[in-house]
Amino acid sequence: MANDPLNLDEPDEWAGLWWLPNEPDYQVPGVLRYVPKDGLVLSLIGTFEDRIMTTHAPGVVSIHEGLQTWDVIHGAAEQREITLLGCVPSASTRTYGARVKTPDKQTVLATMAIIGAHVDSEDKAAFSAVEVSVEDLGNWAASSVFEGFLNAPDGILDGSATISVKPLETQSVEVDGTEFRLAHRHTLPFFDQRRGGTVGRMRDTAFARIAPPDAFSLSDAMGSASLVQDLIALATHRAAGVIWLRLELVQEGSASSADRPAPRRNADVLYSPSAVGKHDAKAADHHRVFFTCASLPFEEVIPRWFEAYGRLQSAMNMILGLRYAPARYVESNLLTAVGAAEVLHRGLGIDEPPIPADEFKPMREAMLAHVPEEHRERLKGALRNDPTLRDRLYALAARPDQEAISMLMPDVDRWARRTTLARNDLAHEGETPKHSIEELIAVVDVTTAVVILNLLHELGVPAERQREIIREHPQLRSTARSAREWLVAR
Incomplete structure (x- = not known):
């Protein structure tokens, strides 16, 4: 239908006139093409001035290295206003001194296009x-x-x-x-109507x-x-x-x-x-x-997600990154999964100091009193009253439904210890000699699952549904099998 939205997975093109917002009377004909894998390319018959020049006196101009870029280009094509944002010239062909005079050409790459409106910038409230x-x-x-x-x-x-x-x-x-x-x-x-039959569609x-x-x-x-x-x-x-x-x-x-x-x-x-x-x-x-609007109604999940999204976005970005662009190497995924767990623990507001602050401060001062002056500042920075990684992992495992956690991994202590050891070895020594590849994969998958269960818990996913996820979801069911094989004390 003519008024249907433009799908991002379908190519399209618009032929029309294009201009810079500060020079609306200088319009250049060209074609904007969108191809999903290549992005937005504007092919002009003519050029915008992309050289960086300095005028010293009438007729005296210096041309510098580099090319101009344009935040915005406006256009009118196929009866629609178009705004291109983040525009960079990629090629320009000029015909000065050529025997046969032909139009100049220019190719411009754009980051984003608004088909149907002219706006001045990404930040205009339009x-x-x-x-x-x-x-x-x-x-x-x-x-x-x-x-x-x-x-x-x-x-x-x-x-x-x-x-x-x-x-x-x-x-x-x-x-x-x-x-x-x-x-x-x-x-x-x-x-x-097809030659071999008729297909009805909605x-x-x-x-x-x-x-x-x-x-x-x-x-x-x-x-x-x-x-x-x-x-x-x-x-x-x-x-x-x-x-x-x-x-x-x-x-x-x-x-x-x-x-x-x-x-x-x-x-x-x-x-x-x-x-x-x-x-x-x-x-x-x-x-x-994991859940739908049938199990967690739209009017309930949206307010919870809206609140959690700002507070826990860094952890969610890290854990969702394992879905969008998983690394090829398990070590990278280990750092991402464990990092997400640490960031999530901080964002949940349960980052209690292991030693009461009124007790820790005099303890630190007493220890520093025995340190030579030239080393005191360095040691002071190392004496921090923060939970350890193992503390954070224990705390995260204690938040979701405990039956779901026990179904995921029967030995929380073993998981927390082996995860901490793997992260520390990798971060401090650049390798994990005490873990096999299979155990590292189990550590990554279980840690990822613990983060996900915490996020689902924050959204109000019921305890019974958390258990069903561990029992029925193919990937988490496989993760639970790996935990029983690699993350159990023997």
């Missing part, structure tokens, strides 16, 4: 809402506008059936003045809509999209690519009447997210999904 579709969002939503019926009079299928569409009520919740909606968009029936797309109380910028919109993307990645335990991202522009002026509101103006965003969603790829198997 939008009122953002809509985003992410892989497996419909699976996580646990709802669909479609219903199917097979006719079976007298209990015998007669070959007739129907598929019906029943629009769903949009789920919504408000958090700190920002409205979050879980909505569906569906197409009308379409019959595709499509139901689940998407999230975020509308803050005030106008917000593209940067803010990208942050909101990441919030949804990371929630689905956590819930499905795999990378969740962005399928499309659409912005609603702030309505300026008053072009509406009381009985006819002004139509919404939308703009599509093309960019390279951490993962590009494949809109026709098969959805995640339900056994691999």
Whole structure:
């Protein structure tokens, strides 16, 4: 459909005129092409001045090394306004002195495109809402506008059936003045006549809509999209690519009447997210999904996620990084998983000093009194009243449902000790000679699972569901087997 959002996994192009915002009268024809694996490329017939020059006097100009870049380029193509952001010239061809005069050419790479609006920068508050579709969002939503019926009079299928569409009520919740909606968009029936038969099609797309109380910028919109993307990645335990991202522009002026509101103006965003969603790829198997809106309702999970996302984002980024871009070497994954556990422990606010502060301070002063003056400052920095890594691991293992933890690993003490030893050996000596590769893999997987169980616990995933995840999720079930083999005292 003409008004459908632009999918990030589909190529497209726009032929039109392009100009720099500070020189709107100098317009250059060209074609903008978007290819998912290559990004955005603007091919101009003509050039913007990309040389860095200094004018010393009339007719006296110095040309310096390097090229200019442009924060913004505006365009008008295919009856749409277009904004290109983060623009860098990659090639320019000029024909000075050529025997046959032909137009100059220039190729410009852009980081991001807004198809449908002109904005001055990523930070301009020009939008009122953002809509985003992410892989497996419909699976996580646990709802669909479609219903199917097979006719079976007298209990015998007669070959007739129907598929019906029943629009769903949009789920919504408000958090700190920002409205979050879980909505569906569906197409009308379409019959595709093929030589070998006819295919009937309809499509139901689940998407999230975020509308803050005030106008917000593209940067803010990208942050909101990441919030949804990371929630689905956590819930499905795999990378969740962005399928499309659409912005609603702030309505300026008053072009509406009381009985006819002004139509919404939308703009599509093309960019390279951490993962590009494949809109026709098969959805995640339900056994691999940690929780859905059926087990943790939308209006409950969004406020909890909104609060936890800011507080625990560093730990979540690290643990989700193992899903988006796992390292090839187990040592790198070890540092990431254990680092996520440490950061999570700090973010949870349970970072209690092992020795009461009123006792530790005089103890430290008494010890420093026996240290020569020239070494005192160095030793003072080393005497810290912080929990050890082992303390942090014990504390994290104590937070989720304890039956789920015991199903994951029967020997918490062994896991905490072997994880601490592996991290310390790697960080201080550059190798882990006391661990086999199999044991290191078990350490990484169990530590990752402990972090995930803590995040699910923070979101309010019930204890019984935590146990089901360990029993039923293929990857965590395998992790539990590895823990019983490699992380049990013998």
